Amino acid sequence: MPGTRGPAALDDLPEEITDDILLRLPPKAVGRCRAVCRSWRDATSTPGFALEHRRRQPPLPVINALYAGAGLVLLPASAGAARASDKPLWPFPPGTKPRHQPILGNTCHGFIIVSKKSQFYICNPATHRRVLLPQPLYGAGFKNTILGLYRHRSTGEYRVLILNSMDRSAELSWYFDDSLYVLTVGSDEPRHIAVRTQPMSPPSMEQNLLNSLGTSPPAHHRGNLHWSPYGAGESTGGHGDIIVFDTEAESFWWMHGPAPAKLSDHKKFLDMEGKLAYVLWEGRSPMCFAAMDVWAMQDYEAETWSFRYPIDVSTVEASRQLCTTPIPCEKNKKTPLDSKVRWFNDMAMVNDRELLIRFNNKHVLRCDTDGEFLGLVAIGYRQYRMHLTPHRLQESIIPIPSH
Template sequence: MPGKRGATLLEDLPEEIVDKILIRLPPKDVGRCRAVSKSWRSATSTPAFMLEHRRCQPLLPIVDGQGRPASLVVLRDAGAVKALHQQQLWPFLPGYKPLSQNRLRGACDGFLVVSQGYKFYICNPVIRKCALLPRPEREYNTIVGFYCHHSTEEYRVLWVSRPDHLSNSSLYVLTVGSDRPRQISVGMSTLSSPSAEQDLLSKLLYSSPPVHHHGSLHWGLFSYGNITGGGVNIIVFDTEAESFRWMHGSIHSQPYCNWKLFDMEETLAFWCSSSERSSMDVWVMQDYKAEIWAFKYRIDLSMVEASRQLYLTSFKKKKRRPLDSTVQYLDNMVVLNERELLIAFNMKNVLRWDIDGKFLGIVSIGKSQYCMSLTHHRLQESIVPIPGHDMMQEEYEEHPFSTGHA
């Protein structure tokens, strides 16, 4: 009912309307609402609410500022670019000062998997919680995939493991919340020999992080010799059946020096640079089942450099520090939102580019920040607790987890 003065108070609204309002709030604001009202705390603490709230959050690219001055940074929309230094993401534990020991290994549904030396953790940076992950009882372990097994609603980690540098590798799966990984096999008919399987596992070790799409993980590989006979191919891991298969990615004869898969507006896509690295072509999956790709557009080096020079000229009066070199080559790309791309060039700079080919500016993290790399990981902010009631979850205050909310 309205108050005495005729104004409608929030608590006077129907419960379903209040739920719709709360579910659209940023995670930090949900936390504030929990402190205001017991009913709001109860409403925002149910599993159904937390899952639906996470689904409403955008997928945000994570950039590695390489510690100068930032480490990991979550990139938001164009309007926030000027304040990127306020959006640092700290999923790492205190006590490890060398940046080389802190590695982001995977991201899925608001959870991050990070490593520090030989230890691996699952973290939720929004609620500032993390838990140690049990690893295979071998000396060398690398996480190559992190996913949700939807039929059981379990989060699982895919490892490539071996007892020493000279031994053969094996595959393991760890369910988050359990205390022991289980070994699985590759099980692909196209891998006719043990050496071919070992070759595949080696490629997974050194490939870019997989792209989540259609309930599967996708890695883009340059395949040679005893795997598929040569060319560019995609290895697919069905997260439900936990089995592998190949997908064709070789759709043209023009030589390319580099290429990577990425997610573009919930569509599997890949970019590829020319042998001279003077242009970047973007292809998208037109028909997933038929494995049909379609060319989307080309980003030309000369256009990027001309736009960059125009951008720098417009800032001369403001004494903005120019970049220390011209655009020599394009080397990476991710999607910022449905209209904007992030393009890395010269292995140390990142710019924003409209999908229609319009240059939008140079990205800077903090003051004089011109050294960063695109990680191809994305964070979907979540207030969902880390699975596994028997796991030791710790909250760290020395280096608080922060995603840059004001």
């Protein structure tokens, strides 16, 4: 009929509505939209769009299934989903042997740092881009450890905190102290920084602090990096058992964890929906735990914590629905799944209400914070030989700074 308008096109919508629609797309779809028309390419290519798009992505836990032949995968955040994505976390393609895989080191804002053959790369899995990172004092006798990847708030630069040390068995190792370097991603040379602490402490204590940092990856919170390594209270002279690296001032300070942390040898940090969470383990033996207590940071400035919930084997056993459904094995035989939870090995957060728990050194289950069983994590047909990593990744279209 005359005067009847055809279907509305996306270009007919106001610019703010179009931008909101584009921001809701996954990274791969944004890349496809850039090839549709120039206006969409321009709208999705600004730094502001990339940062806002990354902010809207959920932080997904990374599962290590290298020994199951599936590589590293991201677990979806949809409620109740027990199957992991079949999309490998590039550059970890499935099917290659674990000894040929690069090692995942750190994550931040959609970037990951991997090490392969003593070289470090910063990668963006969503865009399949990577850049080789220069290293300080790289060569025989020297060892570089990536301590953290962070975004410097004032400049917007992505920076890498690197610990440089000398092999303790080397002939001149007594002559060299461990040193700290910061590398701005996109630059040629790492710069040496002093190990400044607040309050001031003697040089020997600062060296002890450096020695304790490389034992575990840090937790990101409020833009800062947090560690709670074994014996941290002794390293800090009683000032606290959490080591904090202020990424703006590029100096260290100490924070107190919950009181029971001083009595526990086994602990780790988790990100709990924007809050810093502290997990304390009660073990039957090393790496075999019967129970876990989860604490959350209540007031960052006051360094106060609140107890959230306990998790123990008996709670999960009482509410679980694990069964002995046969699963296929490599020789096409049916093998019953050993589903009895005897001990925990590790834990990770999916979101504020859902947990991933590795048990019996074999399987990963998904449950809520009340212990209700939500399903076994499966990658393809595999339900075994999976490990939880301490890393979470927000997929991002932010380009890697480089020259």
